[in-house]
Amino acid sequence: MTDSSPPVDEETESDPGAIPEADVETLHGSAVTCSNDQTVLHPSKDGYHDLVEALKDDGYGVCIDLCGADYLGNETRSLPLTILPERFELVTNLLDVHDSRRIRIRVQIAEADPSVTTITDLHPGAEAMEREAQDMFGLVFEGHPDPSPILLPDDWQGHPLRKDFSMGRIPVQFKAVDGR
Amino acid sequence: MTTLDHLRNRDAVLRMSEKEAEERASVVDPDDERMIINMGPQHPSTHGVLRVTMELQGETVLRSKPVIGYLHTGMEKTAEDLTYLQGPTNVTRMDYAAPLFTELTFSLAVEALLEVEIPDRATWIRMLMCELNRMSSHLLFLATNGMDLGAVGMMIYGWREREEVLRFFEKVTGLRMNHNYIRPGGVAADLPDGWREDIQNILQVLPERLEQFDVLMTGQPIWRERTQGIGVITTEEALALGATGPILRSTGLAWDLRRAMPYLAYDQVDFDIVVGTYGDTFDRYAIRLNEIRESMRIVEQCIEMMPEGPYRTEDRKVTPPPRARIDESMEALIHHFKIFTEGFKVPPGEVYTAVESPRGELGCYLISDGGPKPQRMHIRAPSFVNLQTLPHMIHGGLLADAIAVISSIDPIMGEVDR
Numbered sequence: 001m002t003d004s005s006p007p008v009d010e011e012t013e014s015d016p017g018a019i020p021e022a023d024v025e026t027l028h029g030s031a032v033t034c035s036n037d038q039t040v041l042h043p044s045k046d047g048y049h050d051l052v053e054a055l056k057d058d059g060y061g062v063c064i065d066l067c068g069a070d071y072l073g074n075e076t077r078s079l080p081l082t083i084l085p086e087r088f089e090l091v092t093n094l095l096d097v098h099d100s101r102r103i104r105i106r107v108q109i110a111e112a113d114p115s116v117t118t119i120t121d122l123h124p125g126a127e128a129m130e131r132e133a134q135d136m137f138g139l140v141f142e143g144h145p146d147p148s149p150i151l152l153p154d155d156w157q158g159h160p161l162r163k164d165f166s167m168g169r170i171p172v173q174f175k176a177v178d179g180r
Numbered sequence: 181m182t183t184l185d186h187l188r189n190r191d192a193v194l195r196m197s198e199k200e201a202e203e204r205a206s207v208v209d210p211d212d213e214r215m216i217i218n219m220g221p222q223h224p225s226t227h228g229v230l231r232v233t234m235e236l237q238g239e240t241v242l243r244s245k246p247v248i249g250y251l252h253t254g255m256e257k258t259a260e261d262l263t264y265l266q267g268p269t270n271v272t273r274m275d276y277a278a279p280l281f282t283e284l285t286f287s288l289a290v291e292a293l294l295e296v297e298i299p300d301r302a303t304w305i306r307m308l309m310c311e312l313n314r315m316s317s318h319l320l321f322l323a324t325n326g327m328d329l330g331a332v333g334m335m336i337y338g339w340r341e342r343e344e345v346l347r348f349f350e351k352v353t354g355l356r357m358n359h360n361y362i363r364p365g366g367v368a369a370d371l372p373d374g375w376r377e378d379i380q381n382i383l384q385v386l387p388e389r390l391e392q393f394d395v396l397m398t399g400q401p402i403w404r405e406r407t408q409g410i411g412v413i414t415t416e417e418a419l420a421l422g423a424t425g426p427i428l429r430s431t432g433l434a435w436d437l438r439r440a441m442p443y444l445a446y447d448q449v450d451f452d453i454v455v456g457t458y459g460d461t462f463d464r465y466a467i468r469l470n471e472i473r474e475s476m477r478i479v480e481q482c483i484e485m486m487p488e489g490p491y492r493t494e495d496r497k498v499t500p501p502p503r504a505r506i507d508e509s510m511e512a513l514i515h516h517f518k519i520f521t522e523g524f525k526v527p528p529g530e531v532y533t534a535v536e537s538p539r540g541e542l543g544c545y546l547i548s549d550g551g552p553k554p555q556r557m558h559i560r561a562p563s564f565v566n567l568q569t570l571p572h573m574i575h576g577g578l579l580a581d582a583i584a585v586i587s588s589i590d591p592i593m594g595e596v597d598r
Contacts, residue, residue, distance in 0.1 A: 036292050036531045062419050065532070065543050065560040074549040076528035091545060093532055093560070097419065097433065100440040104532060124187050125422025128568050136256075146195045151249040151597060154198055160257055161556075167257060 028054045030105075031080035040104045042083045048107045049117040052092065056122055060094035060103055063123035066130060067091050068137035072163040079108075087111040088137055092119070092126075115140040136161035183416035192575035194235055194243035201233045201247075213237055219582075221250050227324065228593035230586070232570070239579050244571045248564075251597035259557035263523025264290050264364050267557070271544075272358045274559060275595040278317040280310050281537040282544075282559065282595075283362035288443065288533040289546040290364035293526050296495050300445075300487040302366035307444045308482035309352070309361065310535075311475040312379070315386075316345040317538040318468040318475075321590045322393060325465060328587040329406050331397055341389055344382050351378065365499050366492025376483055383476055390472060398466065407462035411573035411585035414459060421572070422565045425540025426471070427589065430456035430463035437536035449481045461581075461588040468538075468590070497524055523552030539563050539590060561598060563591040 025032040028051050030043035043051040052063075069089040071077055079085055086108040094103050109116055118141040120127045130141045131150035138159040141147060149156065158165050194201075196216070204216045220231035229250035235243040259270050271286045272279040284306060291298060323338020346356045351372055353359035361368050397403045413423070415431040428435050434453040438446040454470040456463025492499050500519045505512040528550040534543040540562030547556040566589055573589075574582040 035529060038532060063422055064424075064534075064541060065545065065558075067545060067558040067560075069547055069556045069558075071555075074547075074555055076549045078528070091530075091558075093543070093545070095541075097435050097440070102441075102532070121184070123422070124184065124420050125565060125568060128564060129422075132564075146193070148197055149249070151252040153249070160254055167254075167261065 031082050033078075033080055035104075038102065038104060040106055042080055042106055042108075045107055045109060045116055048090075048105065049119060049122075051105065052094070052119045052122055055094055055103060055105075059096040059098055060101075062095040062097060063092060063119065063126045063129075064095040064102070065091075065093040066119075066126050066133060068133040068139050068161065070137060070161065070163045083108060088114060088139065090116055090133065090139060109139060114138055115142055117142050118144040120144060135159065138162065183414075183420050187417060187420060187572065190572065190575060192243060192571040194233055194245040194571070196233065196245065198233075198247060214242065221247075227586070227591055230567075230591060230593055230596070232582070232586070234574075234579070234582070236579060241574045241577055241579055241582055244574055244582075246567045246570050248567065248593070248596050251593045253598070255598045256557055256559065259554055261553065263552045264526055264554065265519065265523055267554070268363050269358075269360045271557075271559060272360055273594060274561065274598055275537065275539070275542070275563070275592045276357055277320050277592050278313050278538050279358050280306075280313040280362055281535055281542050283360065284310060285533055285535045285537075285542050285544040285559075286546075286557070287362050287364045288535070289531050289544040290526060292531045292533060293529050293546060293548050294364070294498065294524075295527075296365060296493050296498055298366050298493050299490045301370075301489045302491050302493070303444050304482055304486050305367050305371060305491060306362055307446070307449075308379075308479060308486070309349075309367075310444075311478045311482065312345050312348065312382075314475045314538045315472050315479075316342045316349075318472050319345070321468050321538075322397075322465075325587045325590075326397060328583050329403065331403065334393070334396060337389070337393070337396070341386065344385065348375075348378050348382065351375075363492075365495065366490070370491045379479060379483060383480065386472070386476060390469065393469065398469070404462065406581075406584055407465060407588075408460060409458070410461045410577065410581045411588060412458060412460045413569055413573055417572060418459070418569065421568050423540065423569045425536070425538070425562055425566065426464050426467045427540070427566055427569060429454065429467055431459035432457055437534055437541060441534070443533075443535055448485070449478050451475075451478050461584050464588040464590075471538075525550060525552050526554075534560070537562055539592065539595070540566060559595075559598060561595040563589075563593075563595045564598075567591050567596060 030041045030051055033040045072087055088109040090107040090109055092105040130144055133139050135149050135152045136159055201216055205218050208215045215236050217234050221229040231247040233245045233247055234241050255270055262270055267286055268283040271282040274282050319338050319342040323335045326334025350356045353361040415433045418428045418431050432455050434455050436453045439453055451474045454467045456467055500516045501512040506516055526548040528548055530547040532543055532545045534541050542562055543560030545558040546554055549555040573585045
């Protein structure tokens with residue numbers, strides 16, 4: 001609703017690097033979809049960092065939001081045909097403050113290998129958000145400068161926002177302070 | 181040198197685990213006279229439970245790191261267990277100084293997925309209430325900011341003025357905080373009789389009080405000494421760190437979602453975006469003070485332009501039937517029961533909505549799997565992201581100035597930790 005990204009066609013035309021594949025629109029080599037009037041890109045996990053870098057050169061200079069998502073048990077997700085669905089998704093929202101537009105990146109991340117390259121070298125502001133995604137979903141950000149827990153206690157076991165981490169199953173893990 | 185290199189080379193962030201920081205706490209290193217101290221989480225100037233680990237050399241702050249999570253209660257997990265109608269009761273507790281904004285961004289996200297249009301009156305009531313909330317939130321900032329910097333009298337005045345606004349909120353929503361007033365489909369109740377007079381009274385008192393604040397703080401030499409040139413940040417640094425709201429505007433960039441990507445009916449009202457010049461603590465204070473004046477302008481226009489009509493959508497899928505219908509129709513009773521027990525179903529999809537809260541961009545990323553509860557609800561909390569600017573702002577400054585800078589970020593810990 002609040003999104004005012006320009007139509008996808010315009011961007012694809014103005015970008016010489018985009019190679020249109022059969023029926024799937026692309027931008028910087030990643031499939032483009034439209035979700036509730038918002039532009040969404042679907043890069044491969046390996047192409048994620050390069051895509052963020054290319055978009056930064058296009059003007060998307062602010063990483064405004066970054067979060068994980070767990071699609072376990074959700075059969076309703078719609079993805080472009082070229083993208084293989086995985087359990088986890090990393091969702092990055094980028095913002096261009098000069099042209100007032102947004103773009104969203106959804107990266108598929110497999111449960112067996114939940115690692116992805118950090119974008120903190122491009123957007124230092126993603127640091128806290130990546131740490132949160134690491135706490136909540138167990139995603140591993142390779143090259144992150146400070147991959148310590150941010151919201152959870154240092155000795156916390158498990159990743160609370162995963163769908164198989166049910167509420168009330170594990171007793172609260174806070175411990176008494178030693179020596180008091 | 182690019183901003184990124186600059187941020188990296190400055191070495192302002194203390195990369196140290198909490199355990200190591202605790203072990204090394206308050207021990208002076210004999211070689212370079214450096215010392216780690218832990219400020220908070222019970223420090224009165226940390227606005228709740230913020231802990232800052234700082235590396236000091238004498239009284240100079242070198243590296244630092246905000247340590248958060250003391251108020252983490254898993255609200256995003258809780259949201260997955262609440263229906264869309266119950267959702268606002270949860271999110272409203274995040275930013276407890278400006279609860280209506282979180283309700284608003286959540287409701288906008290649900291409505292975007294539902295593709296429900298809300299009536300004009302609901303839009304304008306939302307705008308009116310949000311601007312009043314922006315005023316009360318900034319008044320709270322003025323109170324705590326004054327207290328942190330030694331203008332203790334200011335604390336009493338700020339709370340007093342905020343109370344006027346909260347009294348109106350209580351009349352409209354039934355609660356002073358955590359209102360659950362803005363809901364998917366509209367607002368919970370129409371404005372009560374006499375609302376115009378109540379707001380007029382607030383608008384009449386406030387300008388004079390704001391001028392008193394100017395005398396008490398803005399023009400006062402001690403206040404200026406403590407805030408001018410302290411905690412400076414540039415536009416490029418703020419953008420790289422994802423900072424929004426008064427922190428970004430203090431650097432001179434007029435970025436306000438109400439103007440840049442208008443939602444509700446902000447494209448139909450006149451207001452100015454307040455910007456600073458130097459990106460220092462004083463600019464951030466002055467921006468918030470003057471944003472109260474701008475919000476008052478918007479509230480005045482809302483009173484004039486408030487349309488008549490329903491205050492929530494007529495779409496029976498989202499809105500329960502009117503009370504009178506329940507007495508005469510069995511179907512209406514069943515319908516009412518179903519909406520409140522089972523909830524309404526939202527079509528599958530994902531959406532990100534953002535509003536300009538008093539602290540910056542407040543976003544909601546919502547994923548629906550077609551059921552009555554969200555599959556994932558993520559709140560992009562401005563305080564959480566803005567707090568990353570703290571090490572860069574206090575680097576090289578005095579410890580006493582760090583208090584001023586923390587205060588000028590205006591973090592609300594409920595929103596930081598969620």
